[in-house]
Amino acid sequence: MNRMIFLVDMETFYASCEKADHPEFRDRPLIVAGDPEQRSGIVLAACRIAKSQGVSTAEPLGRARIKCPQAVIIRPRMQHYIDVSLQITRILEHYTDQVEPYSIDEQFIDVTGSLHFYASPAALARAIQDEIMNTTHIRARIGMGPNKVLAKMACDHFGKKNMSGIAELNQKNIENKLWPLPVGELFGVGHRMEQHLIGMGIRKIGHLAHYPPEQLRRRWGINGELLWMTAHGMDTSPVSGSTFRTQKAVGHHMTLPYDFADAADIRGVLLELSEEVAARARAKNYAGSVVSVGISGSFDRHTGFQRQTTLPFCTSFGLDIYRAAERLFMESWDRLPVRSASVALTALQPADNCQLDLFGRLEEKEKLSAAVDAISRKYGKTAIFRGPLLRTSSQLWTRSAKIGGHFK
Numbered sequence: 001m002n003r004m005i006f007l008v009d010m011e012t013f014y015a016s017c018e019k020a021d022h023p024e025f026r027d028r029p030l031i032v033a034g035d036p037e038q039r040s041g042i043v044l045a046a047c048r049i050a051k052s053q054g055v056s057t058a059e060p061l062g063r064a065r066i067k068c069p070q071a072v073i074i075r076p077r078m079q080h081y082i083d084v085s086l087q088i089t090r091i092l093e094h095y096t097d098q099v100e101p102y103s104i105d106e107q108f109i110d111v112t113g114s115l116h117f118y119a120s121p122a123a124l125a126r127a128i129q130d131e132i133m134n135t136t137h138i139r140a141r142i143g144m145g146p147n148k149v150l151a152k153m154a155c156d157h158f159g160k161k162n163m164s165g166i167a168e169l170n171q172k173n174i175e176n177k178l179w180p181l182p183v184g185e186l187f188g189v190g191h192r193m194e195q196h197l198i199g200m201g202i203r204k205i206g207h208l209a210h211y212p213p214e215q216l217r218r219r220w221g222i223n224g225e226l227l228w229m230t231a232h233g234m235d236t237s238p239v240s241g242s243t244f245r246t247q248k249a250v251g252h253h254m255t256l257p258y259d260f261a262d263a264a265d266i267r268g269v270l271l272e273l274s275e276e277v278a279a280r281a282r283a284k285n286y287a288g289s290v291v292s293v294g295i296s297g298s299f300d301r302h303t304g305f306q307r308q309t310t311l312p313f314c315t316s317f318g319l320d321i322y323r324a325a326e327r328l329f330m331e332s333w334d335r336l337p338v339r340s341a342s343v344a345l346t347a348l349q350p351a352d353n354c355q356l357d358l359f360g361r362l363e364e365k366e367k368l369s370a371a372v373d374a375i376s377r378k379y380g381k382t383a384i385f386r387g388p389l390l391r392t393s394s395q396l397w398t399r400s401a402k403i404g405g406h407f408k
Helices: 013-021 048-052 061-067 078-092 112-117 121-136 148-157 191-199 205-209 213-220 222-231 263-283 318-332 362-379 396-400
Strands: 005-010 030-033 043-046 072-074 099-103 106-110 140-145 166-168 249-260 286-297 304-315 338-346
Touching: 005 078, 005 121, 005 148, 013 030, 013 043, 013 078, 030 048, 030 061, 043 061, 078 099, 078 106, 078 121, 112 121, 121 140, 121 166, 140 148, 148 166, 205 222, 213 222, 249 263, 249 286, 263 286, 263 318, 263 338, 263 362, 286 318, 304 318, 318 338
Parallel strands: 030 072, 140 166
Antiparallel strands: 005 106, 005 140, 030 043, 099 106, 249 338, 286 304, 286 338
């Protein structure tokens, strides 16, 4: 049986959520943006009216205001957007039990088993659009195809650009619809890969589809062959609700409000990140043995580094992670100002399957971590924390009011 996959995408999701809650802004340009006083002063979403005046996602808010001075600027409410996204997931589950969130505003669904209830796939797509609109007042665009990659490209290149918001790509029409597009429009082709392909004379997706796959494989290995398969609309990955249930890493990144040059301030940031990573790992019953640190310098110097180390034991204890991260940092830091930092824990495995460390005071760490987690869940992250985070440079209080780096 041929599958029918939909990619359901919410139009300018953050901005649409705000317009749904503020109907008085319906006919006005609206921009959702971070705090302009911090480094987060960029456009996260712009409604269709603002985009028609040249505003684009990820540009500085100041530049967007010049293009669209009459725009309404709203600070993001990430918890609200997460709640609406989950509400849309529940709507999609009315039509199929195979729902796979792809991002906060995009979800794959396999509707193969539901098609016999509707006159056509397009009729089913319209029913989904109508229910989402009636329930949330947000417009959905839907790409349709026999697999996920074609559904995604159908939505991105055609569904988002036509009046109905619905488009289909399949093996019968990719030659006429997909192959004439620039090769940079192919799913999985980034800017650098696009430049490599153009240098090989591959300017259109159709050129890539007709390029000898063995030569692509010889140059890029399995990735080269995968690009050739994508150009032919080939994808066997299933729609699975468990796609994001198994993690390979737990990490956290922080862009600082100003460049930090003092070692004690930067160590405080690494401690805060390490404790955050440890708490998230414990929440999912993971422990890991590889700690990595990423540092970025100021914009004008383009300095920084990425380092990692393997511990002789698995851990989800914040101080274990911090000690490794701090050592990596001090060994590699060039003493130039730091703009952002990240800490990650990898080589994850279920915490109850880890090899015991006889001298690691494991039971003591577990009891301490459990107590801290319980207090944080009940009273918030600022109820209990380590002493170095009392420094004025600490971001703990600011970050405690945010989700994913943006205000709740």
